[in-house]
Amino acid sequence: MQMIIVDDEAHWVDNLAMTKPWHTLGIEQVHKAYSAREALQIIDTNPIDIVISDIQMPEMTGIELIERIRKRDKKIKCIILSGHSEFDYAKKALQHNAVDYLLKPPTDDEIIGAVKTAIEQLNTEWELISSLKRTQFTLRENLPLLRGQLLLDALQGHQFQAGEWERKLVTYDLPFHSGDCALMLVRMEEEFSHYNNNDQTLIEYAIINMAEEIMGEFMQVWGVKEEHGYLVFLLQLKEKGSDIGKETILEKLSLQLQYKVKQFLKGSLSIVITEWFQFPEKVSSRFRQATAYFRQIVGDEREFVMRVSEFEPSTTQGPLDALYTPPTLIHLLESGHWDAAEEKLLAVCAELDEKWSESWEHCMEAGFLITASFTNLAHRNGHTLANLAGDDLGWLQSGEAFSTIGKLRKWSLSILSKLKEGTSNEIKDIRSEYVKKIQDFTDKNLHLDVSLRVLADHVNLHPTHLSKIYKIETGEGISDYISRLRMDRACHKLKTTSKKVYEISMEIGYMDPAYFIKVFKRQFGVTPQEYRDNNK
Template identity: 80%
Template sequence: MQMIIVDDEAHWVDNLATTKPWHTLGIEVVHRAYSAREALEIIETNPVDIVISDIQMPEMNGLELIERIREHNKKIRCIILSGHSEFEFAKRAVQNKAVDYLLKPPTDAELMEAVGTAIDQLNNEWELVSSLEHTRFTLRENLPLLRGQLLLDALQGHHLSPEEWERKLGNYELPFHEGESALMLVRLEEEFGQYRNNGQPLIEYAIINMAEEIMGEFMEVWGVKEEHGYLVFLLQLKDGAVSSSKETILEKLSLQLQSKVKQFLKGSLSIVVTEWFSFPQQLPEQFRQATAYFRQIVGDEREFVMRVSPQEPASAQRPLDALYLPPSLIHLLEAGHWEAAEAKLIAVCAELDEQWPDSWEHCMEAGFLISASFTNLAHRNSHTLAKLLGNDIEPLLSGDAFSTIAKLRKWSLDVLAKLKEGTSNEIKDMRSLYVRQIQEFTDKNLHLDVSLRVLADHVKLHPTHLSKIYKIETGEGISDYIARLRMDRACHKLKTSDKKVYEIALEIGYMDPAYFIKVFKRQFGVTPQEYREGNKEHDRVL
């Protein structure tokens, strides 16, 4: 767990942070903040669990700090320290769900007990969230979505081990098992087009329910809508169901589904059913065959019920599996998963070597898709592929990049490496741009609000993201940079102008001059006025 101690009295913060045995309570990190504003910036960028804050602080008091925290995070536990036992303070602390309200200075026992109570509250809350019963409830609430996504992944060729299949089928309460299965693909015909912009999901849900009702007497039914618009049903015979005429039963039930949809939903269906196959091993191939039947045999004809014929000879030509198995190359490039993209290119070329060593068309098929993915990435980053590749564009333009598998392998991996390098440089350039924008904005607006949230809004990034980028690029946190800039500017103004100390405080963003004096003395060991007089004395000596 992480905790933050907030007080404008630096010695008090440092003492509490360093001399108490927080580790014995499970506190791993203790942050220190010397103002409420600084505390908010730390909380924005760190997973703080517990806040110990004084009430009386300049600019923003401890109760106001808690109220600000509650606007964005209701899980953080807050403990208030105060030199006053006023009822109104305690009342507001209770209203903001403070764990405890302690009078300063608290005893070690009081402080440790309050933090221990906060930890117990957090542990109980997270134990409830992560409890088995809560997990089961959440799982039940999302079962339809999880079941559908599992079937979609399987149709698209995502590989799961037998153990993973058994575990997921059990977790999702699916009465399916490894073994003989069939697929039924359903296409909604044009009558349902009237619902496309309003009510289509309800119609599809109704058809899935009707399929489960009609076929459920004999079969387990698992349905989902896939990306091309088909309703796909995985079917397995129930234990004890007659299996001698399972093909006949499947076609009969498909016709019945078609008829009932026509009768009650006033629309027609076309249906393709597969032969019985081994699930899950043959599922992706059977799905491809079924969709091919719609494309090649059914076409634009309507109200078909057709079974994929086992006598249909397998085509000598087929697409590359590795090229189209998800995740696609274009998605890997968009996500910046360079190692996975490289592995996919290697797998594509390996399949070409093994399955299609003499097929120029398959090499060209792979080459066109790979080059299209590279081009898409370039355009998404506001570039042209030619600009990014330089001379490496020539083999693509001449077609030589696809002329052999060896040349395709070398060209595609070389280009991938160049795209990765170019993207890395772009990331560095973009980070540098954000740093420059932050520093320019802060330099001009130091007298105004330059909190992390304001800066993040200025560059349109999330505060946590911005904080990490700035730290990576500069090696220091944004709050450290702003504090250093304020002190540097204060020193410069004290040495080069006759402005009052309170005027300088306002110009560098401190609304409370007394607080500015306190921060300055903590930094330099002298007050601003002593610093100014010391420099004047130094100038006279020179």
């Protein structure tokens, strides 16, 4: 856990932060803030769990600080310190769900006891949120969606680590196991095309329910709608089996589904059934085989039930699997996963070498898709592939890039490297531009509110993200920069003008001159007036 101590009296903050055994309570880090505004900046950029704050501070009271905190995060626990035992303060603190209201100076037992109470409250709340029962309830509510996505992942060829399939099947309460399975692809025909989107979804849901009802006596049924519009069912025979052969019973039940849908939903179905295969290893390949069967054999035919095994596809040609297996190259490029994109290109070229070394068409297919992905990324970032590719563009224009697998490998990896370099430079330029905007805005508005949230709104970024960008580019935090700028400007004005200290205080953003004097003395060891006198 992380805690912050807030007080305009530095000795209180330093004493509480440095002399108490916070680590024994599980507090990993104790932040220090000498004003409410500084505290809010720290809270915006760090996962603060507990706030200990003085109630009487210049610019913003502890109660106002709690109000601001509640707008950011209702789970942060707040403890109030006060030199006054006024009932109104205590009442307001309780209204804002403060854990405790302690009088200064609190004893060790009081302050540590209050923090323990805050920790207990946090643990109770988060245990409820993350409890197994609550997680299981949420899981049950979302099971249909999660199950459907898992089957879609399998159909698309997502690779799972050893044991991952078994874990997911148990977690999602799916009664499937490694072994023989079949796929049934269902195409809804034109009678269903007049339904609007909502009604279409209901019809699809009804067909899935009917399939589970009809086939559920003999088989485990797991259905989903995939991206091309097919309803896909993974089927596995139950242990008790049947006297009828599994091919026969599957065809019989498919015909029954087709008939019942026609009878009650007034629409026709076309159905393709795969041969039995090993689950989960062969799911993706059998799915591609079944969709190819729909395209090549079924065509425009309607209201049939056919088995894929009746069709012997040509073995002289086939798809380039590595190119289309998720995650695709364009997705890897868009997400900035450069190493994975390089592995994808190498895998494509390796498959070309192994299976299609004599096929110019496969090399061309890979080259066109790789080029399209590169071009898409360049255009998304406001560039052209020609500008980024440089001399390598000539290979593409002449057709040399796709003439051999070796040249395709060399060309695509070279372009990938240039895209990565160009994107990295662009990111750096964007970060530098954000820093410049922040510094320009702060320089012109130092006398106003230049808190992290205001600066983040100015450049349309989240405060945490802006804080990280600024730290990466400059090596210092935004609050450190603002404090340094204020002190530098104060010193300059004290040395070069005759303005009053309170006027300088207002001009650099300190509404309370007494607080400005306190901060200045903590920074330089002298008051502003003493600094001015020493530099005459």
